[in-house]
Amino acid sequence: VIQAWYMDDSNEDQRLPHHRDPKEFVSLDKLAELGILSWRLDADNYETDEELKKIRESRGYSYVDFCDIRPEKLPNYEEKIKSFFEEHLHTDEEIRYCVAGSGYFDVRDKNDAWIRVWVKKGGMIVLPAGIYHRFTLDSDNYIKAMRLFVGDPIWTPFNRPHDHLPARKEYLETFVEKGD
Numbered sequence: 511v512i513q514a515w516y517m518d519d520s521n522e523d524q525r526l527p528h529h530r531d532p533k534e535f536v537s538l539d540k541l542a543e544l545g546i547l548s549w550r551l552d553a554d555n556y557e558t559d560e561e562l563k564k565i566r567e568s569r570g571y572s573y574v575d576f577c578d579i580r581p582e583k584l585p586n587y588e589e590k591i592k593s594f595f596e597e598h599l600h601t602d603e604e605i606r607y608c609v610a611g612s613g614y615f616d617v618r619d620k621n622d623a624w625i626r627v628w629v630k631k632g633g634m635i636v637l638p639a640g641i642y643h644r645f646t647l648d649s650d651n652y653i654k655a656m657r658l659f660v661g662d663p664i665w666t667p668f669n670r671p672h673d674h675l676p677a678r679k680e681y682l683e684t685f686v687e688k689g690d
């Protein structure tokens with residue numbers, strides 16, 4: 511339900527997979543080195559899922575809502591699709607649990623290369639505060655995602671460059687401590 515790979519640098523449709531040739535997959539361990547957490551959960555039973563409950567309790571994810579991204583459902587659909595795909599960061603974690611459909615979360619690695627993280631039904635990911643990233647639907651054009659947050663949500667995107675923000679500096683410092 512979660513797969514990741516390095517992207518090519520073509521300017522084709524953002525909804526295409528954009529694999530390199532040959533394909534270069536990225537492991538979940540490598541994503542974890544970038545501070546990205548992920549789980550595989552039972553999306554048909556998210557209302558009663560004990561595993562989700564445990565994650566929410568241990569990480570303090572008190573807030574939940576849903577975003578349903580498809581042309582019929584989302585006001586200003588095209589405009590929002592564009593803004594999701596602008597490279598940005600947040601001052602808090604971006605926590606998304608895909609309960610239907612699928613989409614691509616693109617994240618920058620330590621060398622600023624794009625990694626495309628394909629999240630499908632049952633996949634939950636946490637992007638750390640301060641990581642540069644963007645989002646796009648894939649060619650199925652549909653995702654329903656649970657959005658979680660610690661306390662009152664702050665969704666503000668800071669488009670790149672926003673390198674002076676404390677969240678950015680703190681994110682980069684997590685690598686320094688590990689010696690690389």
Ligand code: KMT
Nearest residue numbers: 577594606613645653655
């Ligand atoms: C975001 O912050 O980019 C989004 O909420 C995108 C959609 S969540 C699947």
Ligand code: NI
Nearest residue numbers: 598600604667
């Ligand atoms: Ni974001």
